[in-house]
Amino acid sequence: MYRTLYGPQGGHINLDGRNVINMASNNYLGLANHPALVAAAKEAIDQFGVGPCASRNIVGNFTVHDELEEKLAKFKDVEATLVFNCGVSANSGVIPCLVGKGDTIYSDELNHGSIIDGCRLSRAEIKVFKHMDMDSLETKLKEPVTGKRLIITDGVFSMDGDLAPLPDMADLADKYDATLVVDDAHGDGVMGPYGKGTVEHFGLRDRIHIETGSLSKAFGAAGGFVAGSRELIDKIRPQARSFIFTASPLAPCLTAAALKAVEMVSADDSLVKKLWENREYFAARMQKLGLNIGSTVTPVIPVIVGEGEKAQQMSQSLYEKGIYAQGLQFPVVPRGAARLRVMVSAAHTKEDLDRAADAIEASAKELGLL
Numbered sequence: 001m002y003r004t005l006y007g008p009q010g011g012h013i014n015l016d017g018r019n020v021i022n023m024a025s026n027n028y029l030g031l032a033n034h035p036a037l038v039a040a041a042k043e044a045i046d047q048f049g050v051g052p053c054a055s056r057n058i059v060g061n062f063t064v065h066d067e068l069e070e071k072l073a074k075f076k077d078v079e080a081t082l083v084f085n086c087g088v089s090a091n092s093g094v095i096p097c098l099v100g101k102g103d104t105i106y107s108d109e110l111n112h113g114s115i116i117d118g119c120r121l122s123r124a125e126i127k128v129f130k131h132m133d134m135d136s137l138e139t140k141l142k143e144p145v146t147g148k149r150l151i152i153t154d155g156v157f158s159m160d161g162d163l164a165p166l167p168d169m170a171d172l173a174d175k176y177d178a179t180l181v182v183d184d185a186h187g188d189g190v191m192g193p194y195g196k197g198t199v200e201h202f203g204l205r206d207r208i209h210i211e212t213g214s215l216s217k218a219f220g221a222a223g224g225f226v227a228g229s230r231e232l233i234d235k236i237r238p239q240a241r242s243f244i245f246t247a248s249p250l251a252p253c254l255t256a257a258a259l260k261a262v263e264m265v266s267a268d269d270s271l272v273k274k275l276w277e278n279r280e281y282f283a284a285r286m287q288k289l290g291l292n293i294g295s296t297v298t299p300v301i302p303v304i305v306g307e308g309e310k311a312q313q314m315s316q317s318l319y320e321k322g323i324y325a326q327g328l329q330f331p332v333v334p335r336g337a338a339r340l341r342v343m344v345s346a347a348h349t350k351e352d353l354d355r356a357a358d359a360i361e362a363s364a365k366e367l368g369l370l
């Protein structure tokens with residue numbers, strides 16, 4: 001069973017009736033309960049009501065959807081975006097618009113489940129390459145194919161916090177005439193200047209033309225999107241099945257909250273900077289303890305403990321100390337690499353991070369990991 005929140009998402013939460021420091025959510029910038037987002041959502045409810053009750057291509061397209069798409073395009077430095085009701089829908093809807101039967105997809109073995117679903121729905125042949133291994137990718141690209149080629153990867157991998165080697169992937173995409181698609185659900189609002197994402201972090205805006213993303217993480221709301229050229233968006237809008245067949249498009253209140261978040265992040269990078277300051281501080285403490293945090297370079301910090309049972313015990317022991325971090329085990333992560341996934345946020349204070357690090361040290365000692 002999963003645990004239940006008795007109040008808003010934030011640096012601290014009431015989880016199953018206990019107040020704990022929240023080291024488990026994707027609320028990277030602490031925007032989920034920000035007064036400006038809450039106000040925007042309330043205003044949108046007053047203006048537009050609650051349910052959209054129609055797909056956007058019928059009568060479910062509200063002015064806030066159009067505004068969000070425009071602002072998001074500016075934020076991502078692309079011509080256009082299209083907003084879906086979540087990132088899962090974006091991936092499952094977009095990928096089949098890009099390739100189909102007779103084409104080939106090259107997919108990192110640790111790509112998010114919604115990328116995998118989108119690839120399967122496309123009916124293209126799927127070649128899975130080893131995680132971030134460019135030799136493995138190139139070996140697969142060398143195999144002859146007839147149709148189009150599409151390489152797809154997470155920007156930031158959500159279980160390990162490592163970054164896809166996008167410059168090398170862009171080179172391989174050019175060399176083998178493939179389209180490179182990046183799902184930056186955990187990079188938007190986090191990576192690059194003003195949190196513009198992993199593509200901006202690597203300075204590859206001119207070379208990577210299609211991204212999918214989510215508004216449920218750093219932007220503190222909900223929703224998913226695809227970003228790219230106007231021609232691409234015009235092709236996807238009438239075709240993506242998860243877009244045209246749902247009468248549950250992103251609700252206007254969530255759209256308005258996401259819009260507010262995009263406006264705030266575009267105008268002021270102080271939250272992104274705070275997130276990184278917190279991340280560096282916390283990661284350094286974990287490293288000093290000698291814990292195995294894998295190859296993370298982002299605010300997703302895995303503490304790899306090995307066996308699934310250990311990860312669950314550690315999560316429980318931390319909960320009892322007033323900290324919540326999720327224990328993850330097979331099949332979510334590879335066998336033998338079970339972990340505590342610690343998510344750092346701009347909503348944390350230094351004191352929160354110290355308390356969390358002290359508790360992790362104590363629990364790791366209790367479990368014989370230190």
Ligand SMILES: Cc1ncc(COP(=O)(O)O)c(C=O)c1O
Pocket residue numbers: 086087088089091112114154158183184185186213214215216222223224
């Ligand atoms: C890489 C990646 N893509 C897509 C998604 C799905 O986004 P959403 O939560 O908006 O459905 C997630 C969410 O967990 C993710 O980690």
